[in-house]
Amino acid sequence: MDIRTLCLGILTMGDATGYEIKKTFEERLDLIFQASYGSIYPALNKLTEEGLVSCRAQSQEKRPDKKIYSITSAGRYLFFDEIMKKPAADRFRSEYLATLMFAHLLPAAAISELIDERIADRLQKIESLMSDCDTRQTDREQFLCNYGRTMYQAEIEYLQENRHLLEADALLGSRAAE
Amino acid sequence: MDIRTLCLGILTMGDATGYEIKKTFEERLDLIFQASYGSIYPALNKLTEEGLVSCRAQSQEKRPDKKIYSITSAGRYLFFDEIMKKPAADRFRSEYLATLMFAHLLPAAAISELIDERIADRLQKIESLMSDCDTRQTDREQFLCNYGRTMYQAEIEYLQENRHLLEADALLGSRAAE
DNA sequence: AATCACATGTAAGGCGTTACATGATTGG
DNA sequence: CCAATCATGTAACGCCTTACATGTGATT
Known part of the structure; x- marks a missing residue:
């Protein structure tokens, strides 16, 4: 399509x-x-x-x-x-996640900032979907709108619970000072 | 990038x-x-x-x-x-979800099939990520792997809980026969 | 007998964005 | 007065995929 x-x-x-x-x-x-x-x-x-x-x-x-x-x-x-017709596979490309795959090359502060900004962005997207959602007419549109909210929410929770995996590496340098 | x-x-x-x-x-x-x-x-x-x-x-x-x-x-x-650099926004395009936005034009059976197949596909992706995940070396790779699993799982749950919103429309025709 | 894994590349074309070009009206 | 909204389009270019081209060796 x-x-x-x-x-x-x-x-x-x-x-x-x-x-x-x-x-x-x-x-x-x-x-x-x-x-x-x-x-x-x-x-x-x-x-x-x-x-x-x-x-x-x-x-x-x-x-x-x-x-x-x-x-x-x-x-x-x-x-x-x-x-x-059977729909073609989704196409997804994320520079953000690609960047995180090289988190070990970044300063600790940069990693934390990336994650904080992502969470903030997702929260804002959820909010703007919330207000949209009520004005949407059809069930289908509500379905899509709530799909977006659900996915963004799942991402936020994942980032909050797992950010330490990325931040831990970067902290090794500072931990050595203890 | x-x-x-x-x-x-x-x-x-x-x-x-x-x-x-x-x-x-x-x-x-x-x-x-x-x-x-x-x-x-x-x-x-x-x-x-x-x-x-x-x-x-x-x-x-x-x-x-x-x-x-x-x-x-x-x-x-x-x-x-x-x-x-600040990573550019993710690019996402889904023919699948675009098709669902026109679910009211599809026969009821086709909608249910689309959703069943999507759930099956997501389950299979989760499974193949599970076996991958153990063999991944770095924390970053595990982070990505689990990110994928989490998102797919969230999608499955959303579809299961909300599929009725799309299937209801299509059922109106058969309900009229009651 | 066929397919997969190894191994490198090119050419044509598809699909789409960005920037440009033009210009009136309305609201802050 | 400046920005946004309304309104249509083109041209250049970017980025990437698909299909083609070539060939061996191992596995099924």
Whole structure:
């Protein structure tokens, strides 16, 4: 599933402009999928060419014309086929965790700071999900929102309980002074 | 941090060939970073040009020469600078969760199957991490290994407790028959 | 007879981001 | 007055994967 396909999916929920689709990515899908204008606008043009979406222009005063996209029935069928396929594996890459794999090369203070900042970041993400969660309409969206909260919470607890494993190494130097 | 930099990091742990570096990615870093030969070999060539690693060839009978790479002191300094930088945000993309956001378009059986398979997959990943974990040498590697187990476990529990939110929608059709 | 492990590489292409280009309106 | 929101797009480039190319030896 690429960004093009997900644009199609978003249009199953109702007509939208490219700008609005971008906002949907940011506000409702950010946990699991990111997309920039540089992907979205070309995707919509291609989908239009292929007859998977249709486009009507709404002229506005003193603004560029708004292009409102609607999914066609061909588009609906294609999207259905896509989601019936076995989804590809998640892609995850963490520079943060990669850095921790070399914690023994870092000063003790740097390790502690990395972990403190991570916990703070996760707490903040949980908070912003909490306020979002209430405003989410569907069960599916609540499911995703709470999924995020659960994962972040599990990470925080893991870091708190296991940070000593990383910090111990770095302390050896100072312990030698005892 | 790109693959090139992580190759440098792997070489701080000891000399290695491109082939061995690939194995390190697969066996010890797969949870957080993936890399193919198509990235690794060109990366090593570039690092050599730049004087960040050195390379000696070991000729073998009936096999291509083995090229054993060692990190230079310039390489060590550069890598240290890299890990002292604030790591970029994690990148996560899940087709699986994106599919679940459109669960209302899927037949009930398909949703249940998706969730069952995910749980099975996560269980299997936990098991393979369990056996790995014991053989891991450093505290850091155990930290990562247990991080993975914890996250997968949290996901399983979340799915078991909340799957009804997704399955309920799909059941409405059959419930109407009552 | 086939597949896996060892061993190195290249080329083409996919997929996506960032930065640029443009410009009005609204709210602080 | 400055930033954010609305609104659309392109071009250049980065980063990485996949598939191809080649070949031996051991295991199943």
